[in-house]
Amino acid sequence: MSISNEKxxxxxxxxxxxxxxxxxxxxxxxxxxxxxxxxxxxGEEAAYVAPLMTxxxxxxxxxxxxxxxxxxxxxxxxxxxxxxxxGKDTGTSHGRGGVxxxxxxxxxxxxxAGSLGVDTEVAVGAGVSCKYxxxxxxxxxxxxxGTHSRGNVHEAMNLASMWKLPVLFVCDxxxxxxxxxxxxxxCTPNPAYDRAxxxxxxxxxxxxxxxxxxxxxxxxxxxYIREGKGPAVLEVKTYRWRxxxxxxxxxxxxxxxxxxxxxxDCIATLEKYLLDNGIMSAEDMELLKxxxxxxxxxxxxxxxxxxEPALDSVYRNVY
Amino acid sequence: xxxxFAQAISATIREEMRRDDKIIVYGEDVAEMGGIFTATRGxxxxxxxxxxxxxxxxxxxxxxSALGAAVTGLRPVVELMYSDFQLVAFNELFHSLGKxxxxxxxxxxVPVVVRCAGGYSFGAGPEHSNTFECLFTHAPxxxxxxxxxxxxxxxxxxxxxxxxSPVLFYEHKQLYKTKMEVPEEEYCIPIGxxxxxxxxxxxxxxxxxxxxxxxxxxxxxxxxxxxxxxVLDPRTIIPVDKEAMFESITKTHRCVIVEESNKTAGLxxxxxxxxxxxxxxxLDAPIRRVASLDVPLPYNLGLEAECVPxxxxxxxxxxxxx
Numbered sequence: 119m120s121i122s123n124e125k126x127x128x129x130x131x132x133x134x135x136x137x138x139x140x141x142x143x144x145x146x147x148x149x150x151x152x153x154x155x156x157x158x159x160x161g162e163e164a165a166y167v168a169p170l171m172t173x174x175x176x177x178x179x180x181x182x183x184x185x186x187x188x189x190x191x192x193x194x195x196x197x198x199x200x201x202x203x204x205g206k207d208t209g210t211s212h213g214r215g216g217v218x219x220x221x222x223x224x225x226x227x228x229x230x231a232g233s234l235g236v237d238t239e240v241a242v243g244a245g246v247s248c249k250y251x252x253x254x255x256x257x258x259x260x261x262x263x264g265t266h267s268r269g270n271v272h273e274a275m276n277l278a279s280m281w282k283l284p285v286l287f288v289c290d291x292x293x294x295x296x297x298x299x300x301x302x303x304x305c306t307p308n309p310a311y312d313r314a315x316x317x318x319x320x321x322x323x324x325x326x327x328x329x330x331x332x333x334x335x336x337x338x339x340x341x342y343i344r345e346g347k348g349p350a351v352l353e354v355k356t357y358r359w360r361x362x363x364x365x366x367x368x369x370x371x372x373x374x375x376x377x378x379x380x381x382x383d384c385i386a387t388l389e390k391y392l393l394d395n396g397i398m399s400a401e402d403m404e405l406l407k408x409x410x411x412x413x414x415x416x417x418x419x420x421x422x423x424x425x426e427p428a429l430d431s432v433y434r435n436v437y
Numbered sequence: 438x439x440x441x442f443a444q445a446i447s448a449t450i451r452e453e454m455r456r457d458d459k460i461i462v463y464g465e466d467v468a469e470m471g472g473i474f475t476a477t478r479g480x481x482x483x484x485x486x487x488x489x490x491x492x493x494x495x496x497x498x499x500x501x502s503a504l505g506a507a508v509t510g511l512r513p514v515v516e517l518m519y520s521d522f523q524l525v526a527f528n529e530l531f532h533s534l535g536k537x538x539x540x541x542x543x544x545x546x547v548p549v550v551v552r553c554a555g556g557y558s559f560g561a562g563p564e565h566s567n568t569f570e571c572l573f574t575h576a577p578x579x580x581x582x583x584x585x586x587x588x589x590x591x592x593x594x595x596x597x598x599x600x601x602s603p604v605l606f607y608e609h610k611q612l613y614k615t616k617m618e619v620p621e622e623e624y625c626i627p628i629g630x631x632x633x634x635x636x637x638x639x640x641x642x643x644x645x646x647x648x649x650x651x652x653x654x655x656x657x658x659x660x661x662x663x664x665x666x667x668v669l670d671p672r673t674i675i676p677v678d679k680e681a682m683f684e685s686i687t688k689t690h691r692c693v694i695v696e697e698s699n700k701t702a703g704l705x706x707x708x709x710x711x712x713x714x715x716x717x718x719x720l721d722a723p724i725r726r727v728a729s730l731d732v733p734l735p736y737n738l739g740l741e742a743e744c745v746p747x748x749x750x751x752x753x754x755x756x757x758x759x
Contacts (some may be wrong), residue, residue: 223544228505229537234530239498240533243513250461250487251510270528273498280493298650302596317588321583433538437576 119331120337123397128172129329130388130398132191135410136163137385139187139196142414144201147364150423153205154216161184161359164384166305167191168332169258169352178226178248178304179258180241181217181267182234185290193225195412196242196417200333202400206424213427214259233270235259242274245283245349256284256343263297265308275317275349282348284341287319289351292358297370311353326356327382330391357382443613444751446476446552448749449594450514452623453482457512462498463490463668464516464552473518474554474613496522500529503549504537504603512548514533514598515560520607521567522560534603535578546601550594555583555744556647556697558610563733566741568697570674571704571740574606580628582675583607585649587617589672592626600628609647633685637667640691643682644668645704648695648746655751664755674704682708683716690721691758695746700728701716728752 121129140160148155149398150428159166166188179192189199194210202209203217205345210220221227228244231237241259248255266270266289278285289310295301306312312323322335322343332354361368368376394399427434454460462480464472468491471478479491483660492499495516503513517523523530530551538545557566570581580602584590584609590608597604634649635656645654651672656666669685671677686692694705705726712724731743 165720199608211540211542214542219540221545223508227539227541228508229545231533232540233532235502236497236528236533237530239501241509242498243502243507244509245508245512246461246502246506246513250506258449270497270501273493273495274501276493277495277498277502281490412584435543437538 119336119415120334120425124170126170128386128399129168129333130392131406132167132171133163133329133385134406135186135190136167136187137416138410139190139199140185140302140433143187144360144364147236152203155363156217157184158360159187159365161380161383162290162292162326162356163188163327164329165288165323165354165356166260167330169286169288169331169336172336173258173395176226176255177258178228178241178244178255179307180228180237181230182260182262182290183230183232184262186220189220189225189227194220194227196414197420200417201424204421204424205426206421207427208420208424210419212431212434217402228257234265235270238271238274240264241339242283242285244280244286244407245278246281248284249281256286256340258286258288260288260290262295263289263291263293263300263304263309267295267304275319278349279317281318282346283419284346285349286336286343287300287349287351290356291352291353292356294358294362294371296362299371308353314351317351320350321353323353323355326354327384327387329384329388331367341364349419398421438619439616440619441614441616442455442590442608443474443476443478444589445476445591446594446608447471447606449478449591450477450581451480451483453595453598454480454488456520460512460514461488461506462514463492464493465497467516469507469640472516473596474608474610476608476613477516477551477645485597496526497529500526500534500551503551504529504534504547507547507549508537512598514550514552517551517553520553520562520569523553523569528604528705530573531576532580536744539578547603549603550597550606551604552606552608554610554613555607556609556611556755558737559739560734560738560741563710566728566734568624568646570607571702573700574704574707577676578603582628582672583646583674584672585634585670586612587615588619589612589626589632591619591725592624593628593672595623596625596628599625606614607646611647626672627677629673629678631669631681633667634670635666635668635691637665639665639689640693640758641667641669641682641685641689642693642695642751642755643708644670645674645697646697648697651746652695652750652751655748655755659755660747661754666755677708679711681743682712685714686712687719692757693725693751693754694726695727695751697729697745699731700726701731703728718749725754725757727754
């Protein structure tokens with residue numbers, strides 16, 4: 119293992135925070151507190167958190183509509199995240215963007231496109247500026263397997279490779295594009311990894327229930343990118359534990375398979391590693407969970423008690 | 438000095454690139470070729486391949502990456518060649534470019550200029566002749582500029598490049614080779630300011646882009662018949678200078694709108710509605726629209742000419758108001 123104990127603990131803290139925040143989202147949605155939709159990322163956290171454990175200060179990231187709590191790793195606070203999801207004025211974009219657009223530029227988030235795939239081009243554009251400005255920054259571009267069927271992604275990846283841009287393309291392959299199992303919709307089993315040779319990019323394929331393996335693969339690829347050699351592909355195999363959105367009954371898939379896949383839990387894998395190696399104790403973990411539970415409750419309360427945006431502010435940030 | 442429209446575009450970009458090293462130029466055939474209309478000629482020679490790059494045929498990636506580069510510190514001036522190809526990047530232009538700041542917050546400045554060549558051009562056919570400004574008037578957040586001559590193109594492009602909001606900049610294909618005397622020194626024309634291209638008292642002709650020259654030709658002929666036309670060039674489509682329109686119509690009490698887009702749901706539809714909503718009492722006659730026929734622009738030159746506005750059609754529209 120090339121991961122330090124300190125890094126493993128940091129990763130656990132972030133994974134747990136993201137897991138619990140994603141669970142909190144499901145909880146408050148069920149209570150009718152969310153005005154729009156949410157797309158739960160419970161179970162897929164390692165695909166986002168583990169690569170981001172290789173980031174340096176100032177690096178950029180482009181997220182997706184799922185596992186949005188992973189923006190916390192970039193420095194988005196739970197207060198402003200939940201406030202945005204509840205559409206409040208204290209949210210990251212004052213309730214204009216909602217769940218698909220939780221972002222601050224100061225945290226290095228380049229933004230998210232609700233029409234998925236377009237933002238892969240935006241991430242590549244951030245790579246254009248990193249290379250042009252020679253600022254040593256790199257870009258983490260997260261997509262789901264479904265998005266890899268959008269033409270925008272192919273245009274973006276070709277451009278990134280041609281211009282040798284510092285971008286890590288991370289594909290969270292959770293097997294489903296809403297109801298469409300990718301076995302029935304995508305011509306190759308690993309939508310990003312299998313195509314990487316076509317973009318002349320190095321690639322790694324890892325299991326999403328093994329956060330340390332994801333981290334190590336990301337470390338290897340980001341080291342390559344930081345050397346100025348161009349972009350790379352990391353595909354992480356996960357499984358979407360819940361529906362595309364809350365309320366999706368998942369009638370299109372076998373519930374027993376879902377149950378089986380839920381046993382492959384990135385948090386459990388990392389907890390076992392930390393306990394087996396004496397890096398953290400069960401008490402430490404319990405304490406952390408209790409602290410996070412309090413922080414998340416407070417964040418929801420902050421969001422709920424935050425003001426609605428003033429109606430006469432509707433033209434704010436249009437131009 | 439005299440410059441062609443194409444020379445003026447390239448010269449303005451180069452002047453701005455000397456001033457600000459965050460400006461980069463990329464797009465289809467912009468580097469070695471200097472653009473298929475020669476409007477980026479000389480940029481590669483002066484600034485090298487780091488700042489002037491020909492891209493693959495990937496309009497989505499051109500616009501999307503320009504957005505990403507802009508929010509992270511650059512000021513891209515990109516070219517999509519034909520404005521018709523904007524539709525390949527429609528999502529990027531409509532959903533992303535104009536909404537990014539709104540969706541993500543005030544930190545996200547989007548100083549992008551998307552240049553493209555619009556309008557009919559003698560047999561360019563149904564997919565290389567369109568006039569699309571009206572499509573993007575439905576995309577809040579985007580500034581739309583359509584200059585009608587060399588002087589305006591220089592001043593407006595400079596303002597566009599210096600703007601922190603995304604700008605769609607339409608260059609009419611038939612204007613590229615037109616020449617005009619322009620100042621040696623640098624100048625800006627403010628975004629959102631219309632220009633009276635000819636003063637008159639009997640009717641206001643609002644005309645856009647190449648249609649300004651058609652309107653001026655019509656006005657000249659009508660003057661000989663005793664009808665005094667004021668020709669108003671909005672220059673900026675979004676934000677449009679409605680005060681200038683209202684001021685002119687308040688003087689003339691009649692209005693004809695000339696545009697190259699299809700008539701249905703075009704700029705004329707919007708402006709006619711706006712004018713009658715706000716200054717109905719000033720109108721002595723209905724507002725007339727002269728626009729392209731609601732068909733795809735044909736390849737055949739005779740059919741093409743049948744579709745687009747011309748001075749005779751404008752003259753007929755003006756006379757119908759009296």
